[in-house]
Amino acid sequence: MLPPIRLLPNAAAIPSPRRRAWGRLLVAAFVVLPLSLALTTGEAWGCPTCKDGMVADDASVNMARGYFYSILLMLAMPFTLASCFGMYVWREYRRQERSGDSAAFLAELEAQQAARRRSLEAHLESAPTAAGSNAT
Numbered sequence: 001m002l003p004p005i006r007l008l009p010n011a012a013a014i015p016s017p018r019r020r021a022w023g024r025l026l027v028a029a030f031v032v033l034p035l036s037l038a039l040t041t042g043e044a045w046g047c048p049t050c051k052d053g054m055v056a057d058d059a060s061v062n063m064a065r066g067y068f069y070s071i072l073l074m075l076a077m078p079f080t081l082a083s084c085f086g087m088y089v090w091r092e093y094r095r096q097e098r099s100g101d102s103a104a105f106l107a108e109l110e111a112q113q114a115a116r117r118r119s120l121e122a123h124l125e126s127a128p129t130a131a132g133s134n135a136t
Helices: 017-040 048-053 058-099 101-126 130-135
Strands: none
Touching: none
16 A cells, blocks of 8 residues: 655755755755856866967977876876786686686695694594603
């Protein structure tokens, strides 16, 4: 069964005047301010070097293009390195799963530990106790 539809909200749900003021301030900050900045600004240049590079001279245009590609390279390099490292780890993990070396290695390691445990227990059983040898 669906809950009843209320046409008027509860008295507790009605925002206080202080809450309304903050809501208006947030609307102004996120809507009005960016809109006014977008409408009032003119042409913006990223840096003085790029601005100087945008003249009609071919050499300066090539320099501005070089700055552009160097910025793209600097932005792409961390993502490229992280993805290459992640792919290397993934491939090594997948290769290890396929080969089954990890299961064989773990089984061999457990067998070695069991053999060491048995030899240690045998050594402890055959060795005289320190308390018994001191009592005589």
